[in-house]
Amino acid sequence: MAHQTVSHRWDIDLVPDDAGRTDRPDAECPVEMALAAINGRWTTLVLRELMHGPLSFSELRAALPQLSDKVLDERIRRLRSQNLVERRAVTGFPSRVTYSLTPAGQQLRPLLVELYRTGLRLRHNPSQAHAPLA
């Protein structure tokens, strides 16, 4: 019981268990784990593409023409290391490599849906959005 966290009364649906009771960005915190999954520019777009089914490297490039090879490579590499995407290589001829979501990767779907919904909600807000901040 070091780190007594002030008089925090934790909101049960915002922070349902101990794993979220942290006072700093902690890789073990579920929120950080989810953020890590979608982290990085282009990542949600790559995930969206793969939600439709397996794709090859060049199909991904074609779907996202402005995404550079390097960044695509990095995104795939990262998602693979997180076990969210898997690579399947057919060593025949013509040899073919495809990337697809793992079961864990599929579980990101509700999060993408919620991101979209949240964005729509924010958009419809009466916002003097770019007012000066004094």
Place this chain on the structure above:
Amino acid sequence: MAHQTVSHRWDIDLVPDDAGRTDRPDAECPVEMALAAINGRWTTLVLRELMHGPLSFSELRAALPQLSDKVLDERIRRLRSQNLVERRAVTGFPSRVTYSLTPAGQQLRPLLVELYRTGLRLRHNPSQAHAPLA
């Protein structure tokens, strides 16, 4: 109709309307708007704190002791410019400044909840997670 997007059949609950039919990270895309709201280290933690009610600058620092003044300042500034947080200053004595979520800011709650849930789901996955990618 420039940019014909291959033979994309859009998944209706993943991309419910035209705003999400983009092939690059686009500030107008709802997903990007939601990501922008929670973007940056510590941001979700600051939002979590404010979900409980208004707090002063130093109360935020106390709740998140390892967050530096500078970064806290930047986070608050950004959230204010996005109209997600508002500043209220009482000019009496003692003068007091509090930060609280705007109605738009409150709308981030379901997203934080979904992030948490997603993180839990990912955690419970049988993952040979750090297997070599070779």
Place this chain on the structure above:
DNA sequence: CCGCATCCGATTGGATACTG
């Protein structure tokens, strides 16, 4: 108490060119 100014190392992502 509520911040701002400055400095700085690390990470990011894009451009370009090249390889198995």
Place this chain on the structure above:
DNA sequence: CAGTATCCAATCGGATGCGG
């Protein structure tokens, strides 16, 4: 086709110290 290798500018976040 499926990537790698370099290089580089910009952004980020943490540390420290100062100011209203």
